Amino acid sequence: MGGEDGSGPERPPWPPDYAFRPYRGPEDHGAMAAVRLGCAAQDGTDARSVVEKLPTAVELDASCAELDDPFQNQVLVEHGRGVVGYATIRWWQERDGTWLYLHRGHLLPGHRGRGLGSAMLDWAEARIRRLVRQHGTALTAVFGANATASERDATALLLGAGYRRVFSLVELELADLRQLPDSGPWPAGIRIGSVARSDYREAWKTVVDSYADAAFTEYWSFERFLATAVPSCWRAARDGEQVAGVVLCSLRRCDPTIGEVEELSVRTDWRRRGLGRALLLDGLRCLREHGAESARLYTGTANPYRSYDLYESVGFRRLNEYGRYRKPVVG
DSSP: OBOTTSSSBSSOOSOTTEEEEEOOSGGGHHHHHHHHHHHHHHHTOOTTOSSSOOOOHHHHHHHHHTSSSTTTSEEEEEETTEEEEEEEEEEEEBTTSOEEEEEEEEEOGGGOSSSHHHHHHHHHHHHHHHHHHHHTOTTTEEEEEEEETTOHHHHHHHHHTTOEEEEEEEEEEEOOTTOOOOOOOOOTTEEEEEOOGGGHHHHHHHHHHHTTTOSSOBOOOHHHHHHTOOTTEEEEEEETTEEEEEEEEEEOSSOTTEEEEEEEEEOGGGTTTTHHHHHHHHHHHHHHHTTOSEEEEEEETTOTTOHHHHHHHTTOEEEEEEEEEEEEOOO
């Protein structure tokens, strides 16, 4: 159904008063943010989520700037003079060599059931096939798509198009940072403190090494680590001069009353000895001292280290589940 240039469907199977058009730049961000807001109630979107929240126009400015050629890899759906939906494509290479081409579409509830969702999906897949040919990644490329458990329309669309869920992320929340349990004992000789700049490479390597055997993980370079470093609530556990584990916490920029536990990693030799719990609670106390009232984090359902038990033991409770869907790139 896609056009040869990847710009959109040639013969739209929806009512004639709808049209696809390319993304035009920052002038579209307000309309795109309005689409997300208009989908929120129907799709059960959590505005406070640290996995996928409701973006503002300003936040869309930043996310669109990070895309590789946003003018070719985004499309908007118009009805009359208004934008009623849009789709975005991005891609990256995972640690095992897989190239994931992720597409994500959003369509206002009042315009669903008219073939638009399927047409947006067709546009994305046609564009991705062209990108795969350009990149020479056909041997390892897969289509990727996301849908939360509460997004029933998107889930049905993906399953009907041959996608299968390969894993999920579960978001958890600790609603009140004033109520934290004691850390309990941890290994003798371990001291926990801030992460100095001279520790950044070792902290990064501690996190990266923890994903050595994990599937579906994006390669995280040290340069990207440095580019996103916000170390005010980063904590490290040390055994002498060696880093035994780290917890990387931060405050939400748009709402600093919400803290996020971005990473909790303990080296293999120190696991199952209480160090993860001690690090986590130290990071949560640091968030509280910096003004956070609650904290959130997410973890994969296939996590082999029973991290749910640890998080729930200090008071975190499960919220939404975020499905990750894939399909082979064929043709």
